[in-house]
Amino acid sequence: MSSINLKRLSEELGLSISSVSKALRDSYEISAETKKRVMEMAEKLNYQPNPFASSLRRKKSLTVAVVIPEIANNYFVLAINGIQTVAQQKGYHVLTYLTHENAKDQESTIKHLQGGRVDGVLISLCSDTSTGEQLSELQNAGFPVVFFDRVPDAPGCPTVTTDDFDGGFKATEQLITSGCKKIAYLRVSGYLSTTVNRMNGYLAALQKYGIPQDPKMIVECSNDDDANQELIKKILKMRGRPDGILSSVEKLAVSMYYACTEINLKIPKDLKVISFSCLRTASLLSPSLSTITPPAFEIGKEAASLLFRMIEKKVYGNRVDKIVLNSSLIQRNSSR
């Protein structure tokens, strides 16, 4: 018996080779009825595709994936704009996935990407990422990966970040020179690179100005806005409360504004405030919010450019790029 190929199968069915091929791959372009007909005929004629060819061959998808932890954060809006600017120039398509600050979601997104339908991945880690295992799996899967903003602490990972230490230092120094003596640091839980570096900058500034570290001034917040607001209220009502606050992420600054409204503390008279933030409404708030603003759009552009250099194999050998950009301190009324 002569071997059955796609051509023979398509002749028997009166369909094009392309349609038969698509039906066998369960493509959405083919109706369920046609798929059934094709599969029945394939079985009847004992057509055997070569399943090894397709998995050994890896075609360009002209798609890159962006994996981000949360959407309630203007930073990622701007970073994605930067990424898309570069991707469009390269004729690539961007697919964005959310991990909702959840390690399990991140894990299944990564598994999913390993299926190989993208040419590269840009990823910013979720806050409860505990190990680097998944991430090295991702790198081992054979396509380029660039981490941005929230990055693993590993020498082999290409990263694009902001100088978070410097941001934390400058913000704290500004609060000190505005007269603050007891500065609280609002951090999110977990071991994010951003949180750790920002806090180290805060601690270094305290040290430089001879202000003793106080563990009560380091406030560990969660992803629950209401709980954070209650926690911040408690800190602001305690004896020896802070007179300055550095918030490591913008959503905590918003919770703090609400906490101050509730207990009738006036910013900046009773409490001076600076937050890491790309919040679009920062200068419209009452009072306007002083911010340390990372160059999110530029970070997205740099990260995408690096990824494309890797995709196009313009990065050779053992070279690992670690690109660091500076953030700006924008002083507004909340810290005057």
Added chain:
Amino acid sequence: MSSINLKRLSEELGLSISSVSKALRDSYEISAETKKRVMEMAEKLNYQPNPFASSLRRKKSLTVAVVIPEIANNYFVLAINGIQTVAQQKGYHVLTYLTHENAKDQESTIKHLQGGRVDGVLISLCSDTSTGEQLSELQNAGFPVVFFDRVPDAPGCPTVTTDDFDGGFKATEQLITSGCKKIAYLRVSGYLSTTVNRMNGYLAALQKYGIPQDPKMIVECSNDDDANQELIKKILKMRGRPDGILSSVEKLAVSMYYACTEINLKIPKDLKVISFSCLRTASLLSPSLSTITPPAFEIGKEAASLLFRMIEKKVYGNRVDKIVLNSSLIQRNSSR
């Protein structure tokens, strides 16, 4: 020659059946080296899997997809929280995809989902969705689809929406009773269900109070924040400028606040403002922003509950659910 099955192949390789099966499926759990070994042995022994079994059988993925158009919108943050609450109870995992208000992104996301790796889809359309074709493809792909917030105008689609007509009517009525005589409506481009219904509510309220429609008062904005701010400034500087503004989405309200700051118009003295919005900082703005607030969390919950009724086949026959929830008018200082 006896036929080669997975068991025989695994014996030859000294690997478990499960590992061999995973290698043949190109799973990330198997190293590249092992995959190569497995494939070479499979070829050598002429192992032929049955490719028809797997595509005819559809396994439960215990995953649902959420497809949303943008991330700079607190509505979707809340709706996703509602969706996740229900999905968690059902033991399901949620994967979120962004379409960036771009029909091409939406198209490729939908194509991708048709690969069949989810049990159901919740989708809110992007603003430049022009045809319903892709969407009926999605429905024909054989899994349940529920549309929420921005929905197609088609009888066969299950939808969960807010009463946008009522919201537009109530907001406009509030501006009129606060003394506004020339009310502009800021709309986004395209033919989104939400935009159209909100505008119809606005027009109905004008009619009820005998205020003539003025085409110059309907301002079509884009997705470019800077361009919108310029456009709004132009409207606010023209002779016979509006004394009230209804903004159909929150980002336009923010552009408008910036426009007013630039040209020194005082809200609410010179201009009263209400916006459809779930903005977390609405009451912290200067002045606080009056909003029509859709019950985003509830919409997410209802949409997910409906999807699970469809997945569990508790929705029979030709029944199509169209669930409509009410939004609330929250009056703050911007419209007093």
